[in-house]
Amino acid sequence: MPTDATFADHVSARVREILADTAASFGDISPAVDEFFVPAFELTSGGKRMRARLMATGVAVAQGSSDLDDAVVELGAALELFQAAALVHDDIIDDSDSRRGKPATHVAFAQRAPRESLEKPEILGKNSAILLGDLLIVLADQAAARAFAGLATAARQRCVALWSEMTSEVAIGQYLDVLNSTLPIAHTSASESLAAALRVVRHKSARYSVEHPLTLGVALGGGNDTLIAALARVGLPLGEAFQLRDDDLGVFGDPAETGKPAGDDLREGKRTPLLALTRQVANESELETLETHLGNRQLEADLISELREIIERSGTRAEHEKLIQEKLDESLTALADANVPADAAATLTELAHRLAHRTA
Amino acid sequence: MPTDATFADHVSARVREILADTAASFGDISPAVDEFFVPAFELTSGGKRMRARLMATGVAVAQGSSDLDDAVVELGAALELFQAAALVHDDIIDDSDSRRGKPATHVAFAQRAPRESLEKPEILGKNSAILLGDLLIVLADQAAARAFAGLATAARQRCVALWSEMTSEVAIGQYLDVLNSTLPIAHTSASESLAAALRVVRHKSARYSVEHPLTLGVALGGGNDTLIAALARVGLPLGEAFQLRDDDLGVFGDPAETGKPAGDDLREGKRTPLLALTRQVANESELETLETHLGNRQLEADLISELREIIERSGTRAEHEKLIQEKLDESLTALADANVPADAAATLTELAHRLAHRTA
Numbered sequence: 001m002p003t004d005a006t007f008a009d010h011v012s013a014r015v016r017e018i019l020a021d022t023a024a025s026f027g028d029i030s031p032a033v034d035e036f037f038v039p040a041f042e043l044t045s046g047g048k049r050m051r052a053r054l055m056a057t058g059v060a061v062a063q064g065s066s067d068l069d070d071a072v073v074e075l076g077a078a079l080e081l082f083q084a085a086a087l088v089h090d091d092i093i094d095d096s097d098s099r100r101g102k103p104a105t106h107v108a109f110a111q112r113a114p115r116e117s118l119e120k121p122e123i124l125g126k127n128s129a130i131l132l133g134d135l136l137i138v139l140a141d142q143a144a145a146r147a148f149a150g151l152a153t154a155a156r157q158r159c160v161a162l163w164s165e166m167t168s169e170v171a172i173g174q175y176l177d178v179l180n181s182t183l184p185i186a187h188t189s190a191s192e193s194l195a196a197a198l199r200v201v202r203h204k205s206a207r208y209s210v211e212h213p214l215t216l217g218v219a220l221g222g223g224n225d226t227l228i229a230a231l232a233r234v235g236l237p238l239g240e241a242f243q244l245r246d247d248d249l250g251v252f253g254d255p256a257e258t259g260k261p262a263g264d265d266l267r268e269g270k271r272t273p274l275l276a277l278t279r280q281v282a283n284e285s286e287l288e289t290l291e292t293h294l295g296n297r298q299l300e301a302d303l304i305s306e307l308r309e310i311i312e313r314s315g316t317r318a319e320h321e322k323l324i325q326e327k328l329d330e331s332l333t334a335l336a337d338a339n340v341p342a343d344a345a346a347t348l349t350e351l352a353h354r355l356a357h358r359t360a
Numbered sequence: 361m362p363t364d365a366t367f368a369d370h371v372s373a374r375v376r377e378i379l380a381d382t383a384a385s386f387g388d389i390s391p392a393v394d395e396f397f398v399p400a401f402e403l404t405s406g407g408k409r410m411r412a413r414l415m416a417t418g419v420a421v422a423q424g425s426s427d428l429d430d431a432v433v434e435l436g437a438a439l440e441l442f443q444a445a446a447l448v449h450d451d452i453i454d455d456s457d458s459r460r461g462k463p464a465t466h467v468a469f470a471q472r473a474p475r476e477s478l479e480k481p482e483i484l485g486k487n488s489a490i491l492l493g494d495l496l497i498v499l500a501d502q503a504a505a506r507a508f509a510g511l512a513t514a515a516r517q518r519c520v521a522l523w524s525e526m527t528s529e530v531a532i533g534q535y536l537d538v539l540n541s542t543l544p545i546a547h548t549s550a551s552e553s554l555a556a557a558l559r560v561v562r563h564k565s566a567r568y569s570v571e572h573p574l575t576l577g578v579a580l581g582g583g584n585d586t587l588i589a590a591l592a593r594v595g596l597p598l599g600e601a602f603q604l605r606d607d608d609l610g611v612f613g614d615p616a617e618t619g620k621p622a623g624d625d626l627r628e629g630k631r632t633p634l635l636a637l638t639r640q641v642a643n644e645s646e647l648e649t650l651e652t653h654l655g656n657r658q659l660e661a662d663l664i665s666e667l668r669e670i671i672e673r674s675g676t677r678a679e680h681e682k683l684i685q686e687k688l689d690e691s692l693t694a695l696a697d698a699n700v701p702a703d704a705a706a707t708l709t710e711l712a713h714r715l716a717h718r719t720a
Contacts, residue, residue, distance in 0.1 A: 022528055025525075026528070026529060026532050026563075029532070029536070029559060029563055030536055030556075030559060032535070032536055032539055033532055033536075036532060036535050085494075089490055089491070089494060092487075092490065093487040093490060093491070113542070114539075114542065114543060116543055116544055116547050117542045117543065118542050118543070118544055118629075118655065119541075119542040124538065124542055127452075127453040127538050128535060128538060130449055130452065130453060130490060130493075131449070131453070131531045131534050131535045131538070132531070132535075133490075133494070134445075134449060134493070134494075134497060134531045135528060135531040135532070137494060137497050137498065137501075138497065138501065138524070138527040138528055138531070139528065141497075141498065141501040141505075142520075142524045145501075145505055145520065160502075160505065164498070164502045165385075167498040168382055168386070168495060168498055168499065169386060171491045171492070171494045171495040171498070172386050172389070172393055172396060172491075172495065173389075174491050175392070175396050175488060175491045175492075176389070176390055176392055176393075178484065178487050178488060178491070179392055179474075179488075181479075182473070182474065182477045182478050182479040182484055183474060183476055183477065183478070184476055184478055187476050196390075199389060199390060203386075203389055269478075295478065
């Protein structure tokens with residue numbers, strides 16, 4: 001087996017190749033076609049290839065051996081292209097200016113707007129980014145189909161079902177997030193908010209980011225339904241731990257490590273379980289402070305500190321941390337119960353700790 | 361063969377079934393999931409199923425016989441779902457309020473915004489519509505994959521290549537349109553504008569709306585590369601005639617028939633070949649009037665009449681009409697040269713006349 005890093009490099013190279021081939025095949029139409037692809041190359045040059053690595057680990061779980069053939073690299077590229085599409089559209093929806101420490105794709109397009117443009121650069125940037133996201137979705141679907149084409153019928157059917165479920169569910173989960181985030185905080189009770197936030201964690205992120213890549217790998221590696229279900233029980237809580245960690249970093253993370261502004265989720269007013277937990281214990285004046293300032297895009301450093309203190313002081317951050325640990329434990333217990341070859345189990349255990357305790 | 365109308369009904373029923381099955385499979389998550397699908401049902405209940413019919417005609421071209429099996433209906437549904445996705449995102453990009461006489465999807469979502477929403481309904485509407493478009497793209501890709509799954513290898517490879525080309529090219533063509541439309545009219549010479557507008561006609565619309573559905577049908581029906589190339593020569597000029605007719609309707613069409621406001625393309629400032637041809641012959645004061653008013657969303661009826669008159673008076677509309685006729689003739693000549701069974705040729709001839717001379 002190539003080492004993790006080598007595999008990620010193969011995936012990155014394949015993503016670049018797919019983008020370059022597509023740009024070339026339409027390049028005769030107009031020089032503007034190449035321009036359209038520039039932000040796609042920029043965006044996909046970053047990232048940790050986490051989904052591709054999880055998927056490759058799933059293959060190893062199923063195969064016991066460690067042959068990572070072209071289909072695995074192709075599916076890895078498909079996952080990364082789909083993730084790139086999701087990021088492009090998410091950043092428009094969340095009105096986020098930066099991603100991985102660089103301008104978000106719609107901002108990059110806005111910066112490249114012709115000087116003479118009649119349309120505001122922001123509008124042109126968003127419109128171009130909607131279209132680039134669309135292109136990345138179809139390129140991802142095409143790569144997945146290529147990865148599955150050579151499989152035996154049963155394996156192919158499992159892969160297609162999982163890929164279809166994943167790509168549909170992430171749009172639905174993101175819609176639920178959009179709906180949640182638009183309601184005033186006090187509009188729903190703290191316990192309803194917690195339930196709604198946990199639903200978004202599961203359906204927008206946990207299944208998409210961890211469970212589905214892992215089970216897709218198992219299916220690609222020829223694993224049967226029992227093994228797929230066993231790894232889903234590993235992946236779902238791990239995905240939840242991953243997202244809860246993300247939510248902690250969204251409030252307390254170091255911009256130098258995360259590549260996002262400090263307190264970004266506070267500025268966005270993101271309705272996380274962390275926020276819902278805070279509401280359950282905050283006093284009246286704290287609740288008022290939260291209500292007033294959450295979702296303010298121009299939130300100053302001192303107010304970010306004040307909001308952070310409310311979350312820390314209430315003991316919520318510690319409780320949230322405990323929840324992450326419980327989800328990680330649940331995942332590792334499910335892993336111990338699954339019939340997984342020792343090498344793959346070791347890789348997955350290491351990945352699990354990294355996902356739950358990362359700082360970036 | 362079921363009649364045209366029956367086939368279109370089968371396709372419509374299958375589109376509804378795919379949407380309903382998807383909504384049901386995620387329905388347990390939250391009642392909001394059903395809400396997400398409402399605008400999709402509304403949007404896909406309209407339309408003439410033109411792409412599906414062209415594709416079915418392509419199948420008949422290849423098979424000589426007229427068996428329209430499940431795969432044909434499935435590919436028809438895939439084409440209609442993809443078209444729905446394109447409409448949802450196009451209407452956001454063009455900031456169009458209505459489609460087929462009903463509110464555009466982002467407007468429909470905005471109208472359904474919770475009364476308490478913190479986000480402006482317009483923003484919430486657009487964000488929701490971006491996500492629904494994404495979902496429709498992946499559902500379209502899934503349906504296409506199902507349609508192709510049972511084919512012999514060579515036919516499947518041809519279908520996959522055509523579907524991939526189509527879905528990528530439409531995003532690229534739409535991006536070129538966005539770029540063209542943002543430059544001041546006088547920024548490019550009339551002849552450059554004509555070339556750029558014809559590129560958009562070809563790559564955003566003609567290939568996507570006519571050539572690719574037709575050739576996909578031929579490939580699905582087992583036609584070889586020679587037959588596919590022959591039908592591409594029929595489809596491309598017919599697709600151009602179709603889009604040029606659309607451009608004429610966008611200026612001169614009757615809102616009661618088109619379902620769009622009068623002079624919609626003038627309000628949008630759409631850079632059509634019709635406009636480029638007008639620029640080539642307009643005098644200085646006419647050019648100034650065009651420059652000043654094109655792209656004004658609040659354009660009043662009297663100004664729309666004035667702009668229409670400039671286009672008519674210059675003889676451009678008649679010349680544009682001649683161009684449509686030439687494209688139609690080119691297509692029919694290519695059809696006569698292709699080795700197509702008489703029944704299919706008759707159907708295609710009738711469709712061609714309808715596409716080039718429609719009023720809605």
